[in-house]
Amino acid sequence: MKRIIAKEEACMGCGLCEVYCTVQHSKSKDIVKAYNREHPRPISRVRLETNKPVSFAIQCRHCEDAPCVTACLSGAMRKDEETGLVTHDAEKCMGCWTCIMVCPYGAIKMDVSGKIVAKCDLCSELDIPACVVNCPNGALVYKEVKP
Amino acid sequence: MSKYVIVGASAAGIGAVEAIRDVDPVGTITVISEELCPQYSRPMISDFISGKATLEKMKCRDDHFWEKNDVQALTGRTAVHLNLADRYVELDGGDRVTFERLLLATGGKPFIPKIEGADKESVFTFTMFSDAERLATKIESAKKAVVIGAGLIGVSVTEALAKRGLEVTIVEFKDKILSLLLDSAASEIVENAVRKTGVKIITGQTVQRILGKPENDNVVGGAVLTNGDHIQCDLVIIAIGVIPRMELVAGTDVKTNRGIIVDKFMHTSVPDVYASGDVAEAYDFILNENRSLPLWPLAQLEGRVAGYNMAGKKTDYQGGTSMSALKYFGIPIISIGIANPKKDDAYEILVKHDSAKNLYKKLVLKDNVIVGMTFVNDIERAGIIFHLMKNCVDVKKFKQELISENFGLATLPSRLRKKIYLGD
Numbered sequence: 001m002k003r004i005i006a007k008e009e010a011c012m013g014c015g016l017c018e019v020y021c022t023v024q025h026s027k028s029k030d031i032v033k034a035y036n037r038e039h040p041r042p043i044s045r046v047r048l049e050t051n052k053p054v055s056f057a058i059q060c061r062h063c064e065d066a067p068c069v070t071a072c073l074s075g076a077m078r079k080d081e082e083t084g085l086v087t088h089d090a091e092k093c094m095g096c097w098t099c100i101m102v103c104p105y106g107a108i109k110m111d112v113s114g115k116i117v118a119k120c121d122l123c124s125e126l127d128i129p130a131c132v133v134n135c136p137n138g139a140l141v142y143k144e145v146k147p
Numbered sequence: 148m149s150k151y152v153i154v155g156a157s158a159a160g161i162g163a164v165e166a167i168r169d170v171d172p173v174g175t176i177t178v179i180s181e182e183l184c185p186q187y188s189r190p191m192i193s194d195f196i197s198g199k200a201t202l203e204k205m206k207c208r209d210d211h212f213w214e215k216n217d218v219q220a221l222t223g224r225t226a227v228h229l230n231l232a233d234r235y236v237e238l239d240g241g242d243r244v245t246f247e248r249l250l251l252a253t254g255g256k257p258f259i260p261k262i263e264g265a266d267k268e269s270v271f272t273f274t275m276f277s278d279a280e281r282l283a284t285k286i287e288s289a290k291k292a293v294v295i296g297a298g299l300i301g302v303s304v305t306e307a308l309a310k311r312g313l314e315v316t317i318v319e320f321k322d323k324i325l326s327l328l329l330d331s332a333a334s335e336i337v338e339n340a341v342r343k344t345g346v347k348i349i350t351g352q353t354v355q356r357i358l359g360k361p362e363n364d365n366v367v368g369g370a371v372l373t374n375g376d377h378i379q380c381d382l383v384i385i386a387i388g389v390i391p392r393m394e395l396v397a398g399t400d401v402k403t404n405r406g407i408i409v410d411k412f413m414h415t416s417v418p419d420v421y422a423s424g425d426v427a428e429a430y431d432f433i434l435n436e437n438r439s440l441p442l443w444p445l446a447q448l449e450g451r452v453a454g455y456n457m458a459g460k461k462t463d464y465q466g467g468t469s470m471s472a473l474k475y476f477g478i479p480i481i482s483i484g485i486a487n488p489k490k491d492d493a494y495e496i497l498v499k500h501d502s503a504k505n506l507y508k509k510l511v512l513k514d515n516v517i518v519g520m521t522f523v524n525d526i527e528r529a530g531i532i533f534h535l536m537k538n539c540v541d542v543k544k545f546k547q548e549l550i551s552e553n554f555g556l557a558t559l560p561s562r563l564r565k566k567i568y569l570g571d
Contacts, residue, residue: 006568049557058556058568070162070451071444073190075207092204094191097472098444100526101481104534104567106555109527110479 001084003145004122004132006056011139013055017131018044021059024123024130040112045120046131047107057131057140059120060107062086068099068108076116088119148245149177149219151457152236154226154395155252156180157189158443159424159450161208163250166454168216174458176218177244179236183223184276186212190443192279196286196307202276226253229395231417236395248419248457251396251407252450255389255425255441262295262385264357269367270383273304282384286311289381293317293370295354297324299471301386302337306475308382309344316347316378318354318370328471328482332498333521336505340476352376357383389441391426404428406439411463413453421457423449432466432537433484433518440467465537472526478505481529484536485511485519494518499550508550515543528555534567 019031021044026034035041046059066086068077076092077099079085093116100108100117111118123129132140151167153160156178167176186208194200213220221238228237235245257272259265269289271282282304290313294305297319305317317324323334324341338348352372360368369379391406402408402416406428413421413429423429424446428437445467455462473480488494488511495512504524510532511519517536522529532549535542540563542549548558556564 047555049555051553051555051557054557054561056557056568070447073207073443074188074205075186094188094194094200094204094474096190096474097479097481097526101470101472101483101529101533102444103530106528106531108530114477114479 001062001144002122002142003062004059004120004129005141005143005145006058007139007141008054008056010137011055011057012137013048013050013052014136015048016134016136017046017057017140018048020130020134021046021120024126025118043109043112043118045109045118047109057135058105058107059131060086060103060122061105062120062122067102067104071098071102073098083124085122085124086119087121088117090116090118093117148175148247150174150247151176151250152244152246152248153178153250153252154236155250155254155424155426156182156186156220156222157252157254157424158446159252159254159427159453160250161186161212162447162450163252163423163454163457164212164216164218166451167458170455170458170460172217176216177221177246178213178218179221179224179226179238179244181223181225182275182277185210187276188443189274189276190303192273192276193303193307195276195279196283196304197310205276226395229399231399231401231420234419246419249421250450250453250457251401251415251420251422251426252424252446252453253392253395253426254446256392257385258388258390259385260353260387262354262357264359264367265383265385267357267359267367267383268365269381270357270385272385273300274389282382285382286313289313291315291378291380292382292384293354293378293380294384294386295370296320296386296388297348297350298327298386298388299325299473300389301384302341302473302475304384304386305341305346306344308384309346313382314345314347316349316380317341318352318372319348319350320353322350324348324350325473326487328469328473328486329480329521330486330509332500333480333482333486333507333509333523336507336523337473337476337478337480340478344476354383389425391428391439393426404437408437411466412456412461413449413464414456421453423453430464430466431468433468440469442467442470444470468536470533478523479526480521480523481526482521483519483529483533484517486521488519497546497550510546510549512542512546515541515546517542517549525552531556531559531567 187205356371358369407422425441507523
């Protein structure tokens with residue numbers, strides 16, 4: 001399956017990946033409306049990690065043998081056998097934080113509500129995820145990777 | 148005759164079915180389960196009480212899980228006898244199910260100490276959906292509840308009852324709540340949040356006697372503590388802990404300790420017989436010993452390992468440890484490994500405590516390897532620490548970074564970061 005690969009050496013730490021992830025997961029899909037009018041503002045599912053001079057963006061890796069899927073208490077986290085995506089069903093999520101405990105990348109976030117988690121869905125409705133498309137320096141690459 | 152027979156259909160049983168089908172699409176699987184309702188998440192029964200979850204939401208697998216996995220499910224049936232010589236499990240009613248390979252995933256049962264009056268109406272345990280269903284019918288008419296035991300189950304049911312408007316007293320024998328998972332500082336943060344909701348916490352005491360109501364002695368009316376104090380109440384929930392359900396293996400060659408003894412393949416001392424979940428004593432990678440750890444994610448994982456091995460795909464269990472994520476009373480906590488190390492020079496403790504923000508991070512190190520962690524409120528990067536623990540990473544050079552506010556993959560040394568990130 002295709003995965004997002006971060007190129008640390010190309011990342012400028014601008015944070016546009018987070019901005020466009022927020023927009024993509026907003027109701028309006030419009031940057032101004034998402035930031036100014038949606039309360040609470042949707043969180044970004046990609047996380048820009050910075051420790052100057054190092055920076056890179058990290059999001060759910062959609063692991064082959066995903067620890068969050070095995071650990072999930074409610075059945076909200078699933079591995080889609082066809083697409084390879086690790087999917088999160090917000091309706092089923094009980095906000096127990098067990099997935100956060102076992103994710104080696106620290107890639108799962110608490111949603112704005114503080115009651116469930118949120119994570120990268122690889123923008124399944126787009127051909128290329130929003131963070132990749134909008135990275136100005138090619139620091140995020142979407143490509144076929146062996147599991 | 149069934150190729151695979153699984154006794155128990157909770158986390159470990161489900162995990163085993165999925166793993167077996169991963170490897171063997173055709174071998175016959177029979178699952179025996181006492182419970183009639185579909186696969187549901189037991190840790191969610193407190194959400195059922197609070198009103199946050201319906202049974203529909205609690206289902207952790209599709210409705211057609213048995214059919215999809217081509218499983219013969221004997222639900223509402225109890226396995227009463229195990230014959231290892233002739234390789235069969237006998238059910239209530241006398242039916243026999245013969246097996247080639249057997250998984251014992253019978254789970255745990257609530258430990259009920261000898262308390263006078265524990266047989267009265269409205270005394271509950273709280274581990275299964277049926278317990279929650281029975282308790283739910285009593286909530287409308289009840290005003291006060293006493294919860295005995297402030298572990299995970301006790302705290303979860305306390306929160307749920309408080310949300311339903313009951314006046315709850317939680318009684319804990321140890322000197323603090325969640326004493327197995329948290330140290331004093333973290334426990335105090337939770338205790339403060341609990342008290343804010345009006346729940347009364349009594350520590351250093353337990354309930355020695357359950358009283359009846361003046362008008363009907365068979366129905367709960369109060370509880371008497373070890374110090375003699377009386378608490379008026381309409382419900383008592385006993386949540387002291389769970390013990391492995393080992394009735395089936397009593398008198399057989401299956402070796403047991405506190406739970407059923409298994410090797411790293413979740414195999415018992417008897418050929419072709421496996422055990423997983425709360426009934427088994429599986430490997431703890433922090434304590435480097437096998438022990439009973441009744442936790443849902445570990446049960447699921449152990450069940451998967453057993454399933455793979457039963458189906459012929461040799462798979463090691465990497466081990467678990469005491470590990471819990473908590474959401475109760477609005478305080479997110481992740482606690483893994485040793486929370487309360489012995490006062491010993493061998494352990495190094497790193498702590499960051501911001502009491503104004505209720506932020507608390509503690510790491511317990513031994514020889515520069517993390518053997519315990521507790522994160523309160525700021526928990527999103529806890530999984531990275533767990534990864535370092537599982538892989539016994541020497542953190543000497545960057546240990547202070549681990550409890551910093553900015554902690555993340557970017558604060559790890561470059562080589563280590565790239566290893567985790569690229570997975571090589």
